[in-house]
Amino acid sequence: MYDITMRNRVLVMLDQGLTLSEVSRRTGVSRYAIREWRLRVEQGRDLYVGGPRDCPRCAELPRPPDPPGAYSHLLGLYLGDGCISPVGDPAKSVWALRVICANAWPGLMQECADSIRAVRPENKIRFIPREGCTEVNSHSKHWTCLFPQHGPGMKHTRKIELAGWQQEIVDEFSEEFVRGLLHSDGWRGTNRVRRKLKDGDHWYEYPRYNFTNVSSDIQRLFTDALDRLGIPWTQMNRKNISIAKRDAVARLDEFVGPKH
Numbered sequence: 001m002y003d004i005t006m007r008n009r010v011l012v013m014l015d016q017g018l019t020l021s022e023v024s025r026r027t028g029v030s031r032y033a034i035r036e037w038r039l040r041v042e043q044g045r046d047l048y049v050g051g052p053r054d055c056p057r058c059a060e061l062p063r064p065p066d067p068p069g070a071y072s073h074l075l076g077l078y079l080g081d082g083c084i085s086p087v088g089d090p091a092k093s094v095w096a097l098r099v100i101c102a103n104a105w106p107g108l109m110q111e112c113a114d115s116i117r118a119v120r121p122e123n124k125i126r127f128i129p130r131e132g133c134t135e136v137n138s139h140s141k142h143w144t145c146l147f148p149q150h151g152p153g154m155k156h157t158r159k160i161e162l163a164g165w166q167q168e169i170v171d172e173f174s175e176e177f178v179r180g181l182l183h184s185d186g187w188r189g190t191n192r193v194r195r196k197l198k199d200g201d202h203w204y205e206y207p208r209y210n211f212t213n214v215s216s217d218i219q220r221l222f223t224d225a226l227d228r229l230g231i232p233w234t235q236m237n238r239k240n241i242s243i244a245k246r247d248a249v250a251r252l253d254e255f256v257g258p259k260h
């Protein structure tokens with residue numbers, strides 16, 4: 001399956017006066033395919049029609065990935081603690097998306113797989129056992145189109161910015177994004193505090209959320225989403241964002257919840 005760039009390149013070569021055989025020899029595209037593409041253009045048909053296998057970002061008219069809620073969740077998982085790395089021969093440009101999920105929460109692992117399946121229905125999903133956790137892994141040529149934040153080195157060593165189309169999705173699906181980030185890089189736990197009262201010391205327990213990420217850009221994406229949702233947060237230290245106010249925790253519990 002040749003993409004639109006290759007098809008256009010072939011047609012430009014024909015326009016420049018190269019013969020069908022010459023173009024075929026130079027590009028490796030069969031003469032049959034070239035004739036077919038030329039005919040499509042002559043007949044005013046689309047040069048390239050994307051089917052379900054195709055990537056929305058590689059389409060002739062790039063569009064946002066679908067469904068946006070699952071994409072927003074997956075983006076949160078990826079930016080939190082996921083990674084994209086090349087598989088096999090680099091010339092084939094196949095990428096693995098890997099998200100590490102704790103075995104203690106099989107529901108979250110399944111949800112991660114569901115979001116991958118929703119965004120790339122044709123790509124196989126593997127569950128690779130690791131120590132105390134499972135790597136949810138899926139290969140595609142298009143992870144880097146869908147997550148242009150991919151680059152050399154660790155995420156915190158480079159600038160992480162969302163593309164315009166990603167920002168639009170995240171703005172609209174902020175809850176899914178926060179859920180992905182917290183499930184990947186967050187923690188919901190209990191704080192115990194001792195208060196002195198007249199009748200003696202009392203212990204109070206209250207739940208809170210914590211998000212840990214060394215990238216200040218990713219922290220910012222997280223807190224911007226919380227701001228949009230009207231959820232107050234506190235920067236605890238360089239790596240940690242805390243959500244501890246009772247109403248804020250209750251609000252997060254509505255769509256993140258204790259891990260289960």
Ligand SMILES: [Zn+2]
Nearest residue numbers: 055058142145
């Ligand atoms: Zn693509």
